[in-house]
Amino acid sequence: MQDWRLNNTFPSESGLVRWDRFGDPVRDPVVLLHGTPFSSSIWRAVARSLAPYHCVYVWDMPGYGSSEKSPGQDLSLAALARVFAGLLDHWELGEPRVAAHDSGAAVALGAHLLHGVPYNRLLLVDAVALGPWGSPFFQVAGEYAEVFERLPPTLHRVIVRAYVDTASGPGLRPATLDALAEPWLDDDGQRAFYHQLAQRRGDERYTDELRPRYGTIDIPVMICWGEDDTWIPVERGRELASLVPGARFRGIPRAGHLVPEDSPAELTAALLAFLHELP
Numbered sequence: 001m002q003d004w005r006l007n008n009t010f011p012s013e014s015g016l017v018r019w020d021r022f023g024d025p026v027r028d029p030v031v032l033l034h035g036t037p038f039s040s041s042i043w044r045a046v047a048r049s050l051a052p053y054h055c056v057y058v059w060d061m062p063g064y065g066s067s068e069k070s071p072g073q074d075l076s077l078a079a080l081a082r083v084f085a086g087l088l089d090h091w092e093l094g095e096p097r098v099a100a101h102d103s104g105a106a107v108a109l110g111a112h113l114l115h116g117v118p119y120n121r122l123l124l125v126d127a128v129a130l131g132p133w134g135s136p137f138f139q140v141a142g143e144y145a146e147v148f149e150r151l152p153p154t155l156h157r158v159i160v161r162a163y164v165d166t167a168s169g170p171g172l173r174p175a176t177l178d179a180l181a182e183p184w185l186d187d188d189g190q191r192a193f194y195h196q197l198a199q200r201r202g203d204e205r206y207t208d209e210l211r212p213r214y215g216t217i218d219i220p221v222m223i224c225w226g227e228d229d230t231w232i233p234v235e236r237g238r239e240l241a242s243l244v245p246g247a248r249f250r251g252i253p254r255a256g257h258l259v260p261e262d263s264p265a266e267l268t269a270a271l272l273a274f275l276h277e278l279p
Contacts, residue, residue, distance in 0.1 A: 004041045006058065006066055010090055012083040014075065015068030019059035019087070023051035028120075029093045030054040030275065033084070035102020035128065036196055037164065038180060038258075039065025042101065045264035046271065053272070054097070059087060061107070065183055069192040075199040077103060077128075077206045081110030085117050097275055099123040101260060103200070106207055113213040121220040123271055126229055126257050129240050130211060131204040135231055137163055138197060145198035149191050160184050160193060169228035169256030176261060214243040221247040222274045224267060226255035248274070 006018035019040075030050055032043040040047075040058040047056045060067040062083060063075045084107050088096065095118045100108040105127030111117040134142075141148050151159070160181045165172050172180070184193040221244045225237035234251055241249035250270055255262035272278070 004044050006040065006060060010059075010087055012062055012086060014062035014073050014079050014083050015070055017059055017062055017068075017083065017087060018066045019057065021055055021057045022047055023053075023055040025055050027053065027055045028275075029057060029091075029096040031057045031088070031093070031096045031098045033059075033098070033100035033104030033108050034061065034064070035100075035104045035126075036200060037064070037160075037184065037193060038102070039183060041065065041179060042258065042260045046099075046260055046268050049264075049268045050271070054275070057091060057093070057096070061104075063192055063196050069188050071191065071195075073195070075196050077106045077110060077200075077203045078114075080107045081114060084108065085111045085115045088117055094118075095120045097121050097123075099125065099271055100127070101125040102257070103128040103203075105129055106203070106210070109210055109214075110206065113210055113216070119219055121222075121274065122217075123222045123224065123274055124240070125224045125259050125267065126226055126232055126237070127223065127240060128203075128232070129207055129214075130236055131207050133204070133207070133232055133236075134200065135166070138200070141194055142197040142199075142201040145194035148194045151190075153185070153190065156190050156193075157181070157185055167231060167256060167258040167261075169226055169254055169258075169262050172258075172261060211243070214240070215245060217244050217247075220274070220277075222250065222270065223247055224250045224252055224259060224270055226257055226259045226262060227251045227253050228255060229257040231257040 006020040010017040105124045241247040
């Protein structure tokens, strides 16, 4: 991941956002959203595979990856949905194709359903969309964020690495785990890591507000889910598919919650088929 750099910035209400794009700008746009506690780097293999066919946009949400991390940031899903709506307006993409993972799915759904942002079609991957959600660690760390922020750095490092690794079904390669954990390991990162978990604790109200609106979605939707997801069980994905008119569901075998890392080739194939209306 050492060559993954986002070279552009956007001043959002929640802090400076870093973003980039790959592929010919005249091609149909595809926008990729990451979740918690990740960054756009989880999409690197998929983004580069899509780039010969689409103009691919990636971004790190405020408080994540290379974007601004600062005390008191509003990192609620509602705020991030507003940031995403503003970023799409800045990009002037019209009706992009959107693929979103984890809490990024809640952000994409909110921008579409609450703010009227139009999409051509939407792919949701192991989506934060139906409560209750969140692992036991997620709940405890979010509730006692101020305590966890004061942990010794060596202990914090062990916790972050262990937590991130549980998102993968087969387990992450050491270099990948290093890269995913790295943004959270300095002083600012440690504070930001627990701050974003604390922000998520109040966000089930947001997904509860979205749920009655899923039946109004009138664009093509595909839902992909890692069959070995221990963060959000695959049954939740099937339930979500039943609530969205015409949604297609696809389970990804031998993948955990972090499908873009566990099975990037299979996810790319599913996404390309969906984007181009292939069987």
